[in-house]
Amino acid sequence: MSQGSTARAVGEHLSEWITEGRLAPGDKVSETSVASQLEVSRNTVREAFRLLAHDGLLVHEFNRGVFVPQVTSADVRDVYRLRLIIEPGVVRALTARDTHRLGTLEAAVAEARTAARRRDWPRVGTANMHFHRSLVALAGSPRLDVMMRRLTAELRLLFAVIDDPRYLYQPFVKRNKELLALMTKGRFEEGADYLESYLGDSEGAILAAFEERERTA
Amino acid sequence: MSQGSTARAVGEHLSEWITEGRLAPGDKVSETSVASQLEVSRNTVREAFRLLAHDGLLVHEFNRGVFVPQVTSADVRDVYRLRLIIEPGVVRALTARDTHRLGTLEAAVAEARTAARRRDWPRVGTANMHFHRSLVALAGSPRLDVMMRRLTAELRLLFAVIDDPRYLYQPFVKRNKELLALMTKGRFEEGADYLESYLGDSEGAILAAFEERERTA
């Protein structure tokens, strides 16, 4: 309606429903129900489904419909394996003249700070995504950007499983800030090492939550 | 109809048209023309467009339609940058017990050999794609597999620009075979180094063709 396609708008809605837990992992997402709730045609809903399936936020099973992915600890490991390859690699490849291109990272850090002050943890999570996407964008590779967009989208899916988001999101604020400080000083090698251990900790925390959940279930 | 969706079948057709040059880079791909030529509905064509756009074989511009990507030397560099990160990394991470899991690679090498004997260069190209996809599959990462599928699809797009495919495809046959030999012996570090230089040469050859083309155009 306003700007962009309605299919994209429907996609945004669905994306929120997923990250807010209104749509739980494993849930079936019916074409007709979404179409009637958002008052759009079924065709448009199908278009939105494709967009989200593209980012891994929905899975499409032929003749059965679309579902919210049932993420497991294996997915956590896979996502973090790729993050550990990509993100420190990008930081390590930076040089002194990149210290002037960190504006978007600063913005993301500021966004996270104000959100944390307001105890708005979902927004802290969004800011964290912005930070890491901006970080990867420094590499200047369009294809890497697409891949990182996918990964951060799936990250939201993983975080959505966690009951208490604060416990996971809060550490990000400080650590992103510290990583940025290292990078501003041009200490990229140190930054990459810092990022590696930071990602390792993050993976460990999420993994623990998942394995606990998988044990009880 | 037969197996899978008709949208997928339409996607296969379009994919062939692109790699065969029937659809040239920069061409607009009209919904209605494809729908009438393949005798399917516009709706189905739109679904197929999304599928191919997902793999980078088509680009979608809002309110303007879909186009065959206008690939440039910058795209060559970007694709190879990612290949150089991913593929040698996978090989380096392998261990002795992976030497028994190289069956798909052997099959791809054999496929390339027989195709080369028949001077069927497009088929050699396909076999080469299979080889590198199988290689990355050894890492056991579903998300890396998806990414590699995208990259190889785009690779076909790059190769489609080259006039004489034999010149580019022929070296692959021998080099894939030699890489496989190293891997079979468990010499993964050497294999990774070999792959790096091999990819570097490949990039250089394609890049030269692109820069020549961009100079004349």
Next chain:
DNA sequence: GCATATTTGTCCGTATGTATA
């Protein structure tokens, strides 16, 4: 295992808005 109801996959016709000649 069967009959039924639901839902998806596909198609068509039409209206509206956007881009471009």
Next chain:
DNA sequence: CTATACATACGGACAAATATG
């Protein structure tokens, strides 16, 4: 600036596949 072409979106329809009782 107007006119044309085309993409976006709608709503209804039907067959086929799936899920349900």
